[in-house]
Amino acid sequence: DSGVTQTPKHLITATGQRVTLRCSPRSGDLSVYWYQQSLDQGLQFLIQYYNGEERAKGNILERFSAQQFPDLHSELNLSSLELGDSALYFCASSVDGAENGYTFGSGTRLTVV
Amino acid sequence: DAKTTQPPSMDCAEGRAANLPCNHSTISGNEYVYWYRQIHSQGPQYIIHGLKNNETNEMASLIITEDRKSSTLILPHATLRDTAVYYCIVRVAINDYKLSFGAGTTVTVRA
Numbered sequence: 001d002s003g004v005t006q007t008p009k010h011l012i013t014a015t016g017q018r019v020t021l022r023c024s025p026r027s028g029d030l031s032v033y034w035y036q037q038s039l040d041q042g043l044q045f046l047i048q049y050y051n052g053e054e055r056a057k058g059n060i061l062e063r064f065s066a067q068q069f070p071d072l073h074s075e076l077n078l079s080s081l082e083l084g085d086s087a088l089y090f091c092a093s094s095v096d097g098a099e100n101g102y103t104f105g106s107g108t109r110l111t112v113v
Numbered sequence: 114d115a116k117t118t119q120p121p122s123m124d125c126a127e128g129r130a131a132n133l134p135c136n137h138s139t140i141s142g143n144e145y146v147y148w149y150r151q152i153h154s155q156g157p158q159y160i161i162h163g164l165k166n167n168e169t170n171e172m173a174s175l176i177i178t179e180d181r182k183s184s185t186l187i188l189p190h191a192t193l194r195d196t197a198v199y200y201c202i203v204r205v206a207i208n209d210y211k212l213s214f215g216a217g218t219t220v221t222v223r224a
Contacts, residue, residue, distance in 0.1 A: 002156065033211065043157065043214035056211055090156050092212075101147060102212060104156030 003027065004105035006091050012111045018079040021108045025072055025093030031055070032074040033094070033102060034066055038087040049074055081112045117201045122219040125195075131188040133218055135201030138182040143205055146177060147212070148186045150197040157200065157214070160186065191222045 003026035013019055025032050034046040036059075045058035049068035060066075063081075068074045078085060088109050092102040118136040125131040137146065148160040161168055161175045163184075168175045174187040188195055200217040 002158075004156070035214075042216055043151075045211045045213065048211060058211060088154060092156070101149070101159035101162060102157075103159070106156050107154070109154075 002103050002105060004091060004093050004103050006089075006105035006108050008108060009106070010109050010111075012113060013081060015081055015083060015112055017081050017112075018077065019081065019110065021076040021078070021089050021091075021110070023074045023076070023091030023093075023105060025074070025091075026103050029093035029095050029103070030072065031094045032068055032072070033092040034060075034074070034076050035090040035092065035104075036087050037090065037107075038084075043090070046076070078110070083112050086110055086112045117203060117215055119199075119201050119215065119218045121216065122221070125188075125191045125220060125222050127193060127222055127224050128190055131191040131195065131220060131222070133186040133188075133199050133201075133220065134183065135186070136183045137201070137203045140181050140203050141205075144203045145205070146175065146181075146184050147202045147204065148173070148175065149200045149202065149212075149214075150195075151200070151217070152194075152197040160199075191220075193222050193224060196220060196222045 005024040007022045030051045033048045036044045046060040047066050048056040052068050063079050066076045088107045090107045092104040094102045147162040149157040151157045163175045177184045198217040198219050200214050
């Protein structure tokens with residue numbers, strides 16, 4: 001157990017629907033990062049939040065949004081889902097100021113049918 | 114971030130050392146070398162990182178050349194559980210800076 005909790009582990013939904021993925025960071029970590037991993041692509045950085053505020057944005061689609069709440073958990077919202085959104089979605093967290101890398105969760109596997 | 118070049122795949126015999134090369138010829142003076150691995154669809158796992166000096170921890174050793182243009186990750190006694198994709202990443206070591214993953218090296222440890 002890495003200490004980063006992602007729910008649900010698996011999600012199957014239909015095209016056009018909206019889903020919410022949840023991430024609870026390791027205790028004490030203020031930063032949360034979201035990554036997408038499709039079969040034909042590597043790990044793609046989507047977005048980072050630090051202590052409730054957006055810090056960095058990567059290749060995140062306009063149909064996707066995220067937020068970090070006061071208790072530091074984060075949610076990634078995916079709407080108007082397409083078949084191509086099927087992927088593993090990983091959350092990672094880190095302590096600001098530490099250089100010892102990120103801790104990743106075990107991911108949410110999203111299947112859009 | 115400086116780009117890295119890794120071989121796409123390599124095999125290793127169980128119990129032997131696995132030496133994973135990484136080329137990062139455009140690395141800047143303030144960029145660290147990080148290694149992560151991903152075991153079959155699990156979340157990536159941090160292994161080790163370094164700036165200039167060689168580093169060792171309970172998982173692996175990291176050897177960085179004097180000119181810092183390349184490095185080698187060493188798994189001293191590979192086991193079947195070390196079969197994974199290994200990513201070499203260079204980045205500035207501040208925590209609000211995203212990690213950019215490349216294609217990595219698929220390492221297969223064979224019995």
